[in-house]
Amino acid sequence: MAAIEILDLEKCYLVGFWRKRRKLALRPLRLTIEEGEVFGFLGPNGAGKTTTLKLLMGLVFPTAGSARILGMDMDDPRVKSQIGFLPEQPYFYDHLSARELLNYFGQLSGVPAKGRSARVEQMLARVGLSDSAGMQLRKFSKGMLQRVGLAQAILHDPKLVFLDEPMSGLDPMGRREVRDLIQQLRHEGKTVFFSTHILSDAEALCDRVGIIHQGELRGVGAIAELTSERQGKIEIIFHAQKVPAGLTSLGAEARVSGDMVNAVLPEGQQDAALEVLRRDGLKLISLTPVRSSLEEYYIQKLRPTDVQREVRQEDDRKGVGV
C-alpha cells in the first residue's frame, strides 16, 4: 500500500491589497510514496516544500486536488494519530520544560496515561536530552529545540513521519545524530518524508528523491539509479609529478595533486590512455567510470525546459505569479 498518494494537490493564494492577484504556491502535484520508504523532497528555499507539507498536515487548505495518507483521506481525523510532524525551525511553548511538552503532546496524541511517562523519558534519551529534560524551553538553543521537535514527532510511535528541514540549524554533530535517527526509523519500518535543500543528506539517507522548484515537481527518481548513471567518461588516477603530454592530446582534463594525477577523459579513449601510462612507465592507482551525482541531477532539474517556460509565460499573461 502507498503511504502517501498525492493527487494533483494545488495551492494558490490570493495576494495584494484587494486579494485579486493569484499566486501559485504549488502547481498540481502528483506523487506516490511507498510504505517503508525514506523520501527526500528537495528544492531551493521557497520552492513549495513547506507548502506541500502544510497541505498534507491540514494547516493550509488545497485550492484543488486531494491526498491519501496511509490509505485514508488526508482530512480523516484518524490519520493524525498515525503520523508525526516536525515543522521547519520548530518553536514550542517556552513556559514548559522538554518533559512537560512531550507529556502534553503525548496526551493530545492519545498515548495511554499508563506508560506515557516512560515513553517520554525514552524519547528524551533517544534525542540526547535526558539531562536537560526539566529545563524550560525558553533556555534551549536552536539545536536543542530541533531535538525536542524530533522527539515529539516520533513520541506516539507513528507509522509515517514528516520532517521539514530536519537538519537546518544543526552543527555537524547534530546533523549526524539526525541522520542516524532517520536511519533507525527506516530500520523500524517507518515511512519518512523529509524536505531538505542539503543534497548530501538526501544522498546519504533517501531511497528516492523528488525535486521541486517554483511550486512544480521537476523530477522523481531512486538515488541508486540517479547516481549509477554513467556519463560516458572515465577517471584515471596514477602516480606522476606532471600530466603526460600524450594524455592531454587525448582530451583529458587533469590536475596534479602532490605526486598523483587525476584525469577525466572520454570512455572511448580508455585503451589509448592506458597505453600512454604504460609507455611512460607510470603506476596506475585506479580507473573508474564517472557516474552522475545527485547534485548534477538536481541542477539539471532546476533548469526550466522549453515547455515549462511556455507554461510560465502563459501564467504571466493570465496574471498568475509563482
Added chain:
Amino acid sequence: MNSGGMNSRIGYIAFNTFREAVRDRVLYNLIAFALLLSGAAILVGEISIDIERLVVVNLGLTAVSLFGVVIAIFIGIGLVSKEIDKRTLYTVLSRPVRRWEFVVGKFFGLTGTLVVNTFLMAIGVFLALLYVAHKFEKMDVWVLVALYFIVLQFLIVCALALFFSSFSTPLMSAVFSFALFVIGSLAEDLRGFARITHGVGGWVATAIAYLVPNFSALNVISQVAHGDPVPGRLILYNTVYALLYSAMAISGAVLIFQRRNLK
C-alpha cells in the same frame, strides 16, 4: 495507541493555557489588587462614617471587574494569534486535535485562569470588608452574586476577544473588545435611547442596543453595595444570556478559524 477523547483533549489544552498564564505571571496582578484594596480599606476605615462597607464593596468589586476585563482582553486576543505567529500551533494541529477543540480548550483555559484570579480577589474583598465592618452580615451574600455576574462578564469578554482575534490583528482585536465592553456597559441607556428614537435612527439604535453584550445587566455592584438583594430571576436570565452570548461568539471564532490557512 488509543485516540483519546474529545473532552480530554479540550481539558489538556485548557490546562496548558492555564499553566501558561500562571507561568507568565498573569496572577501577579493580584499583588497590585491587594495593595489597592488594603490601602483603600485602611483609608476608608479612618475617614468615613458608616459608609465603609459601601465604599469597600464598590471599590473592591469595580477593581475585580476592571482587572479581570483587562486580563481577559489582553490574553484573549493572543490566545490563538500568538500560537499562529509563533507556530506552536503546527505541532498541536498535526495531532488528532480538531481546530474547534483547540479554540474551545483555549477559551476554557483563559476563563479558568480568570475564575481562579477572581476567587483570590474575592477573598481580598471579604477580608477588606471584615477589616472595616469587623463582622460579616447576611447581606454580604449578595456580594457573592455580584462576583458571579462579574465572572459571567469575563466569559463574554474572553469569547469576544477570541472572536475578534480570529480575523483581526491583536491591536484591533483589543480595540474592538474594549469598545464593546464600554458600549455594552451602557447597553441599558442605549436601549432607552432606542425606545425614544423614531425612524431609521430608531431601528439602528435598537439593533445596536440588542446586538452589543448587555454588560449593564451584569453589573449589580452599586445595588449590592447598598445591601439590596438580587432577584433569583435575574440570576437565571443573566446566566442563560452570558452562556448563549459566549457560545455564539465562540462559534463565530470557530467558523472563521476552521477555514483559515495557517501560512
